[in-house]
Amino acid sequence: MWGLVVPLHFKLLSAVPPLQILAYRIVWSSLFALGLIVFARQVRQLTDALVFSRRLALLCLSAGLIGVNWLVYIWAVNNGHLVQTSLGYFINPLINVALGVLFLRERLHPAQVVACGLAGAGVLLLAVSSGEMPWVALTLALSFGVYGLVRKTVPVSPLIGFSIESLLLTPLALGYLGLTLLQGSTIAFQGDWSLDFLLVLTGLSTAAPLIWFAAAARRLKLSTIGLLQYLAPTGQLALGVLVYGEAFGWVEALAFAAIWAALAIYSVTALRSAHHPTAHPKQA
Numbered sequence: 001m002w003g004l005v006v007p008l009h010f011k012l013l014s015a016v017p018p019l020q021i022l023a024y025r026i027v028w029s030s031l032f033a034l035g036l037i038v039f040a041r042q043v044r045q046l047t048d049a050l051v052f053s054r055r056l057a058l059l060c061l062s063a064g065l066i067g068v069n070w071l072v073y074i075w076a077v078n079n080g081h082l083v084q085t086s087l088g089y090f091i092n093p094l095i096n097v098a099l100g101v102l103f104l105r106e107r108l109h110p111a112q113v114v115a116c117g118l119a120g121a122g123v124l125l126l127a128v129s130s131g132e133m134p135w136v137a138l139t140l141a142l143s144f145g146v147y148g149l150v151r152k153t154v155p156v157s158p159l160i161g162f163s164i165e166s167l168l169l170t171p172l173a174l175g176y177l178g179l180t181l182l183q184g185s186t187i188a189f190q191g192d193w194s195l196d197f198l199l200v201l202t203g204l205s206t207a208a209p210l211i212w213f214a215a216a217a218r219r220l221k222l223s224t225i226g227l228l229q230y231l232a233p234t235g236q237l238a239l240g241v242l243v244y245g246e247a248f249g250w251v252e253a254l255a256f257a258a259i260w261a262a263l264a265i266y267s268v269t270a271l272r273s274a275h276h277p278t279a280h281p282k283q284a
Contacts, residue, residue: 001209003235007085009205010077011244012198016187018075020180021202023173024188025070028203030166036207037163049160056164062150063165066210069143076136082240083248087126088140089233090259094119095145097266103149106221111269115262122258129251151217158214162207230263 013021037046049055076085094116100106108116127133154161180186188199237256240246 001205002089002232004239006205006209007077007082007236007239009198009201010074013195013202014078015195016199018071018078019176020187021074021078021199022067022071023176024199025074025202025206026067026166026169026173027177028200029206030163030170030203032203032207033159033163033166033211036159040159042157042160045157045160046163049156049164050167055154055156058150058154059156059161059164060168062147062154062161063168065143065147065150066165067169069140069147070206072136072139072143076140080244080246081136082236082244083246083252084134084136085140086233086235086237086240087123087134087256087259088137089144089236090230090256090263091119091123091137091141092145092233093230094262094266095141096148099145099149100221104152109269112266115266115269118262118265119259122255122262125251125255125258129255148213148217151214158211158218161214162211166207 010021016024037043049059073085076082097106097108097112097116101108123134123138126137151161156164177186187195189196241248
């Protein structure tokens with residue numbers, strides 16, 4: 001979903017400004033999630049979770065993080081930066097590793113430390129060659145990495161958590177859409193029914209993979225989640241270069257090679273540790 005379906009979906013919406021896509025994405029995601037909650041008979045769980053508490057405060061934080069992630073991703077896809085989005089999601093597993101070390105006291109093997117250094121070198125190479133930091137990639141990686149950390153620590157089911165995040169963002173989305181309507185700058189629901197249908201579908205294409213991700217975040221180590229996220233950036237990179245003709249020269253190849261090498265080192269180490277549990281570094 002994240003590697004192929006979602007970027008293709010947003011490419012088809014390139015006629016709509018990113019902020020409007022984001023606003024409709026939030027609104028339709030909320031309606032889709034609420035429909036699932038009613039169907040699953042979890043309305044009581046939703047109302048209980050909306051009571052002000054530390055849990056709700058953390059969901060406010062995760063809602064802000066995912067809102068930033070969505071906006072940057074939509075803008076990048078529709079402005080010819082699919083390669084950068086793929087870079088961000090290739091970096092993301094290693095961001096998860098760093099966050100696990102910093103906040104969850106997960107320890108690394110020496111080879112995994114080398115892997116993180118290699119990935120950092122790849123990002124630095126891109127920054128030096130272009131004269132600026134790859135801010136799209138770094139924003140996507142950091143916002144989604146911290147989002148995963150927050151969701152891992154919130155004691156709430158994936159569907160309830162996603163629903164609350166969407167509901168928290170919905171007033172802002174509706175306010176913005178109302179403003180575009182008053183200004184006459186709204187593009188949706190102006191007679192192009194195919195465009196309108198694609199906007200409605202953002203609820204499904206947003207909610208489904210994110211609920212799946214939240215379910216995984218509650219069950220797995222952050223480092224394991226990272227290993228399962230390689231398919232998405234691979235699909236995005238292939239789409240950007242092979243389908244949409246984005247630039248991918250020798251500098252990008254070297255940077256990606258460093259990051260892929262880092263991921264390979266980390267993956268092999270993690271797999272070996274899984275087969276030899278006694279070799280795991282002790283948790284602090």
